[in-house]
Amino acid sequence: MYVCMYVCIDQMVREALRDDRKVMMTKSSSIDLVTQTDQKVEQLIIKSVKEKFPTHRFIGEESVAAGEPCDLTDFPTWIIDPIDGTTNFVHAFPFVAVSIGFCVNKQCEFGVVYSCLQDQMFTARRGRGAFCNGEPLQVSTEEDISRSIIATEFGSNRETEAIDRMFSSLRKIVCIPVQGVRSAGSAAVNMCLVASGCVEAYYEIGIHVWDVAAGSLLVTEAGGVLMDVEGGVVDLMSRRIIAANNRTLAERIVKEIDSFSPTRDDAPLPKQ
Ligand SMILES: O=P([O-])([O-])O[C@@H]1[C@@H](O)[C@H](O)[C@@H](O)[C@H](O)[C@@H]1O
Ligand SMILES: [Mg+2]
Ligand SMILES: [Mg+2]
Secondary structure (H helix, E strand, O other), X not given: OHHHHHHHHHHHHHHHHHHOOOOOEEOOOOOOEEOXXXXXHHHHHHHHHHHHOOOOXXXXXXXXXXXXXXXXXXXXXXXXXXXEOHHHHHHOOOOOEEEEEEEEOOEEEEEEEEEHHHOEXXXXXXXXXXXXXXXXXXXXXXXXXHHOEEEEOOOOOOOHHHHHHHHHHHHHHHOOOOOEEEOOOOXXXXXXXXXXXXXXXXXXXXXXXXXXXXXXXXXXXXXXXXXXXXXXXXXXXXXXXEEEOOHHHHHHHHHHOOOOOOOOOOOOOOOO
């Protein structure tokens, strides 16, 4: 099932990158884009899984946008971002990923991130390590943040308060100083870069559970750590995350972040 699904998705994304990158609609803001490919890939994944596991549940980015609940329960749940990096996809910027996390009892059991244009299949199973195209992954051993590259994103929230806090955090981190700041334009790819040891840490406020479910397992199985931006245990529904190679760097980043709390992914939907 999985090989067939992967081949179909790979072909669908590559053909769409060539022939149809049109924006179909926007969601939370004019720069929160959706394409037909986002929807078609998510429908293909859900259909394929349902045929084999009809009782399983799903949290899909585009299904939630269409009104499906975003509730992570103890039931076996597939957490899907069909195209992570949709803005990149629309611009043919080469970091476009499909991210699928599988959770039971609210714990990720396996995660897959396929970085389409790099043809890199990142996989992790809880307790069994993280891999890229079958090669084991290991986070960076760097303990000194001034010798690190940090990844972050600005998301699609352009509210003044949020932007002010994001730029305040970024300024403090840049001026530590760190050796570089990067934005792949995809949370999942940023987390794969942490798991691969290319980037020491990634943080973002504004992500969704589907952006980071699979990547969170990749990072921890590659020897890294996850932390809330205020230093506590990460909550994948809180829309805030630090994924780092070790606690030293994660705690250092916490000191510089002006945090805020977006509406949670599992917040009750506003009454109609
Ligand atoms: O929407 P999408 O391309 O699946 O996911 C994207 C995330 O990967 C990214 O971290 C975030 O900054 C963007 O706003 C967007 O949410
Ligand atoms: Mg995403
Ligand atoms: Mg997406």
